Amino acid sequence: MPSSTPRPPDEPGEPTSTRSIPLDPSQRWRAFWVCVAVAAITILDLSKVNVALPSIETALGSGPTELQLIVSGFVLTFGLVLVPMGRLGDQRSRRALFIVGLTLFTLTSLVCALAPNSEVLLAGRLLQGVAAGTQMPQVLGMIQQLFQGRERGRAFGLFGATIGVATAFGPTLGGLLIAIGGPTDGWRLIFWMNVPLGVVAIALAAWVLPSTRLSAPGRLQLDPVGVVLFGLTVLALMWPFLFTTGSPEDDPARWWLLVVFAVFGLAFVLWERRYASLGRAPLIPFSLFAITSFRNGTLISTAYFAALPALFLLTTLFLQSGVGLEPVFAGMVSIGFALASAAASWAGGLLVARFGRRLVVIGLAVMLAGVIGLVLAAVFVPPGVVVYVMAAIMAVAGVGGGLVVSPNQTLALADVPVRGGGLAGSVGQLGQRIGTAVGTAVGLSLFYAAVYREDGSGPTDVIYHDAYMYGMAAVGLFLAGAFLVSVIDLFGRRRGEIPAFDPVD
Numbered sequence: 001m002p003s004s005t006p007r008p009p010d011e012p013g014e015p016t017s018t019r020s021i022p023l024d025p026s027q028r029w030r031a032f033w034v035c036v037a038v039a040a041i042t043i044l045d046l047s048k049v050n051v052a053l054p055s056i057e058t059a060l061g062s063g064p065t066e067l068q069l070i071v072s073g074f075v076l077t078f079g080l081v082l083v084p085m086g087r088l089g090d091q092r093s094r095r096a097l098f099i100v101g102l103t104l105f106t107l108t109s110l111v112c113a114l115a116p117n118s119e120v121l122l123a124g125r126l127l128q129g130v131a132a133g134t135q136m137p138q139v140l141g142m143i144q145q146l147f148q149g150r151e152r153g154r155a156f157g158l159f160g161a162t163i164g165v166a167t168a169f170g171p172t173l174g175g176l177l178i179a180i181g182g183p184t185d186g187w188r189l190i191f192w193m194n195v196p197l198g199v200v201a202i203a204l205a206a207w208v209l210p211s212t213r214l215s216a217p218g219r220l221q222l223d224p225v226g227v228v229l230f231g232l233t234v235l236a237l238m239w240p241f242l243f244t245t246g247s248p249e250d251d252p253a254r255w256w257l258l259v260v261f262a263v264f265g266l267a268f269v270l271w272e273r274r275y276a277s278l279g280r281a282p283l284i285p286f287s288l289f290a291i292t293s294f295r296n297g298t299l300i301s302t303a304y305f306a307a308l309p310a311l312f313l314l315t316t317l318f319l320q321s322g323v324g325l326e327p328v329f330a331g332m333v334s335i336g337f338a339l340a341s342a343a344a345s346w347a348g349g350l351l352v353a354r355f356g357r358r359l360v361v362i363g364l365a366v367m368l369a370g371v372i373g374l375v376l377a378a379v380f381v382p383p384g385v386v387v388y389v390m391a392a393i394m395a396v397a398g399v400g401g402g403l404v405v406s407p408n409q410t411l412a413l414a415d416v417p418v419r420g421g422g423l424a425g426s427v428g429q430l431g432q433r434i435g436t437a438v439g440t441a442v443g444l445s446l447f448y449a450a451v452y453r454e455d456g457s458g459p460t461d462v463i464y465h466d467a468y469m470y471g472m473a474a475v476g477l478f479l480a481g482a483f484l485v486s487v488i489d490l491f492g493r494r495r496g497e498i499p500a501f502d503p504v505d
Contacts (some may be wrong), residue, residue, distance in 0.1 A: 008350050028146045028209045035139040036159050038102055038201050040166040042132045046436075047170025047309070049125075050265035052178060052187035059184050062118040070118075070125050072242035072437075077129030079232050079238060079433040086137030086426025087283055088222060092137040094145070095209045101135030102205060104128075104215035106198030113191035115151055124191075125426035139337065140425025142209070144413055150353050153410045157349010160406025161342035168338030168398075169306070171316060175328030189413060223275055229268040236261035238434060241300065244441035248452055263329060288416070291388075296489040297412025298361065303406055306439030307367075307475045314471040315374065315390065321451075322464025323383050333387060336395030344402025352407040357490040359407040364483040366400025371476045373397075378468045404482075447471035 046154045053067050062070070076308035089097045107126040115121035139159075147155045177193065240254040312334055312468040319330040348359050373393040381389045409428075416424040450467035 019328075027208070027210070031146060031210060032143065032155055032158075033143050034201065034204045034208055035076055035191065036162045038098075038135060038205070039139045039159070040162050041197055041201070042105070042136055042174065042228040043163055044170050045132065045165040045194070046078075047167060047312070048174030048177075048190055049074070051171050051174040051328075052190050053085055055120070055183055055187040056118075056121070056179055059187065060115070060118045060121065062121075066122060068243060069122055072294060073122060074125045074129040074478070075437060076238055077126050077434055078133045079234055079430055079437075081130050081133035082137055082416070082426040082430045082433070083230060083284060083403045083423065084222065084227050085134045086141065086167070086423040089138045089141055090423050093211070093223075094141050095205070096209055098135050098142070098209065099202060099205050101131045101133075102198060102202055103134065105131035106195055106202065109191045109194035109198060113188045114193065136429055137423070137426035140429070141423075142415075144416070144425065145355065146210075153352045153407075154349045156410040156413075157346045157352070157406040160349065160404065160409060161345035163198070164341035164345050164398075164402060164405060165338045167333040168312065168341065170326065171312065171331035172335060175326075175331045223272075223280070223283045226275060228269065228270055229264055229271055230283055233264040233268050234263055234430070234434075238437045241437040241441035244445055247448060262416075263473075283421070284423070284427065288427065291415050292489075292492065293415050294424060295410050296485055297408050298428050298431050299365075299485045300408050300482045300489075301428055301483070302405075302435040303478050304408075304435070305432040306435035306442075307371075307478035307482070308401065308439075310358060310439040310443035310471070310478075311371065311374075311438045312442060313474045314447055314468060315394075316467040317447065318464055318502060319387060319390070322468065323386060325387060329387075333391045334394055336391050337398035337401065340395045340398030341402040341405070344399045345406040346402075348403045348405075348407040349410065352410045355484060356407075357411060359403045360411070360486045361483065361490055363403030364486055366395055367404065368476060368479050368483060370394070370397025370400060371472055371479060375469050375472050379465050408486075428502060435478075439474070442474045443471040448470040492500065 049071060053071070056062055056070065065248055085097060085101070105128060108124045108131055111124035112121055112128065115124060143152070143155050143159060154286060174190055177189040181189040235259045240257050243254055244250055269286075272286065274283060276282045276285070315333060316330045319325045319333060323330075344363075348363070352359055370393055374390055374398075377386055377389045377393060412428060413424055447467045447470065450470050451463060
């Protein structure tokens with residue numbers, strides 16, 4: 001039986017599109033793997049650059065602020081353009097925007113690889129974030145349009161598996177490239193690897209991606225005032241978190257930007273409602289959030305991605321600073337998580353049609369148990385074997401993580417019309433980027449606050465045990481929030497308040 005969840009009404013003046021692209025299965029899957037491969041390359045750049053910061057500091061003489069911007073500037077511009085580009089892809093051509101974003105990403109990677117100084121590297125990273133934010137919404141919109149029913153669940157399962165591997169392997173890959181290239185110029189290999197991969201991906205995209213251009217597109221509606229207000233809102237929200245390191249030198253005045261965020265956020269909502277009342281298409285149709293499955297799925301995704309990158313970062317910091325491991329070996333602890341997450345994501349995509357939200361609840365429960373296990377291992381296991389115990393716990397937690405990402409993605413977009421898949425996907429991606437910024441900032445602040453508070457007054461292992469415990473408490477709270485929303489969603493479906501997931505469109 002088709003789902004009875006209300007779908008958002010067509011926005012005034014907005015063209016409609018077909019529900020799916022009529023291709024044979026082999027064509028669809030070729031297009032899918034091109035899209036997902038590019039998404040994986042993009043996600044890698046969110047994490048592999050972190051381990052290169054000491055090398056960049058040595059090679060280019062970059063200061064703390066420049067180093068912070070090299071990482072956070074990419075995340076910021078990525079988040080700023082996600083929603084406008086998702087909206088534009090829905091109205092025009094996802095294929096064209098995907099190729100434009102991929103081309104820009106390849107060129108800016110070349111700029112970063114050849115950067116003679118910090119200023120050029122920073123400019124390249126900012127533009128690289130714009131490129132990533134242009135192509136990523138088209139990936140999710142394309143998957144939504146290429147597949148239907150159970151096949152869509154399988155596609156999102158494989159997408160989640162690939163992204164999980166890319167997220168967890170990023171630090172390890174970055175460390176290996178630096179080891180190969182040397183401490184001075186090894187960081188350049190991190191950007192050089194994107195260039196040949198990008199060139200191949202551009203050729204494949206031009207060859208296999210189907211045309212998604214509307215036959216009668218009508219007038220482009222992008223709400224320029226809404227775009228500006230949205231950009232200022234996201235900037236004011238993410239800025240103070242992206243520039244939180246936990247150091248006593250952090251400027252406390254940055255938190256006043258949250259007041260600015262509230263002002264611009266209110267102005268954005270009021271403008272969008274007025275704009276829609278005039279018969280025009282707003283940047284974000286708030287009717288999307290009337291779809292309970294999308295709203296709950298976005299909240300779960302945001303909270304989960306507030307926890308996951310912080311979990312990896314805090315564990316790597318503890319193993320390097322508290323145990324004394326080299327960065328590349330500390331990063332390798334997450335390999336078990338990546339492999340287990342990939343397998344569980346694939347299985348979750350196949351099982352979501354049968355078990356629905358229960359998979360997400362189980363996955364989050366396993367992740368919470370993993371967090372508790374990691375903290376207990378850090379405190380009670382001897383330094384000589386703690387890395388092996390943590391690696392084993394990470395592998396188990398990876399099973400839980402895989403059962404969260406792809407089933408939740410499938411459930412969140414299940415009731416979203418195909419014509420809005422790019423926009424809905426970009427809103428979800430924005431939630432992930434905001435969650436990452438907030439979670440990393442909170443986790444790092446608690447970790448380093450404990451380190452600076454001790455100020456060398458106790459044994460090093462005890463100091464870092466406490467720091468890791470405080471930081472991981474934040475990770476646990478974020479996962480608990482996601483777990484709570486998933487349980488509410490599950491019981492809402494059982495009471496009939498939220499229609500059960502039906503894989504048949």
